[in-house]
Amino acid sequence: MSPLSRLSLFLLCLSLPLAGWAKIEAQVVSSFTVPNEWVGRLRAETIAHSCLIPSGGELHGYAISAQDARELSRALLIVGINPQLEPWLAAWAKANQRENHLVWLHPDPLPSGSHVWTIPAEVKRMLGRLKVGMIKAGVKVSEVNEQQLLKEIDAVEKDVWDTFAPLLPHERQFVTQHPGLERYAEPFGLKVVGCLLESASAESADPSAKHYADLLKTIRTEKVRVILCDEGQNPAAAQQLAKDAGLKAPTALSFEYLQKPGTPGDTWATMMRLNARKLADALQQP
Ligand SMILES: [Zn+2]
Structure with missing residues (x-):
């Protein structure tokens, strides 16, 4: 092998893992945009996070794609709201033995499919569960960010109250x-x-x-x-x-x-x- 081809082989070996790192895989995958925002707000470090259903997508009748399944398989933590609201996520986690990596932010049965993320008091409780889930999965949480988020929820609740x-x-x-x-x-x-x-x-x-x-x-x-x-x-x-x-x-x-x-x-x-x-x-x- 010529010195030149040896050099290119060496460079190729170097670049392969770099190419792998260049594509950042989400470490925390949420079902939809709302819990995904909370993950981004609570995290202390620049961990990658994403959601399965993009803005504009419907939560209730969703079906997991092959791409979603790949993301879910590799995630450190999977975040959903409630197994009744996201039965497709519950079914996937069960079938793929990933229930241990899944945190439900509102695990209790919901009255009439309640959209619990619209209720400020419930949001605070859900953030508490998300924090515990993130820490358990080894994702650092920022106390400062958490306090700021909780204050923001109070401010929103007051504004909504004033609006009505x-x-x-x-x-x-x-x-x-x-x-x-x-x-x-x-x-x-x-x-x-x-x-x-x-x-x-x-x-x-x-x-x-x-x-x-x-x-x-x-x-x-x-x-x-x-x-x-x-x-x-x-x-x-x-x-x-x-x-x-x-x-x-x-x-x-x-x-x-x-x-x-x-x-x-x-x-x-x-x-x-x-x-x-x-x-x-x-x-x-x-
Ligand atoms: Zn709905």
Whole structure:
């Protein structure tokens, strides 16, 4: 072998592992954008973290891809909210013996598919579980970042409360596209009177004729004036309901994911404030 080819072989051997390191693999993989932000905020070091469902994706009917499976297999820690909300993640972790590496931020059964990340008090509890999970997986957590995040949650809760404070008693109720916001509404003095779809896990399914007729009746007797739909999902059924009930077009909220970086609603805090503002405006409209 000539000295030159020996040199190139040596350089090739050097560059191979470097090429491997150049692609940083996520060490903490979350199910979707919201817990992924919390991982990024709590970590003390520059560990790589990512989420399976990108901004704009639907949480409930998700299916794991081959790429997701590879990421999950290599992760130090997998983060999900709740096995009822992310049954696909629970099933994958079980089938691949990775349950020991999976932390559920809200492991207890949920009332009606509740979107627990919309409830400030629950978010604080979930952050506590995330912190324990990260430390157990060997990922350092920053106490300073944690304290800052907890303060931010308190500030958001107060702002949301202030946003809804001027609403009159008859302006505090609405109908949603699917169950999940009942426990968000309650502490802020609001009420979900009914849901178009009966389950959060069937967001694209149509309601039964009986359910639809009952809901229409409830809207009339309870004098509901606002119907919500989910941003990014087909609003046809909600639009039809609004039309049949003689109400204005549905208001689209986005509690299902964070918006793309650099746009309003790209963090938990801005998502919460933005949705509260939109909802308050819709409820107050004559
Ligand atoms: Zn949902």
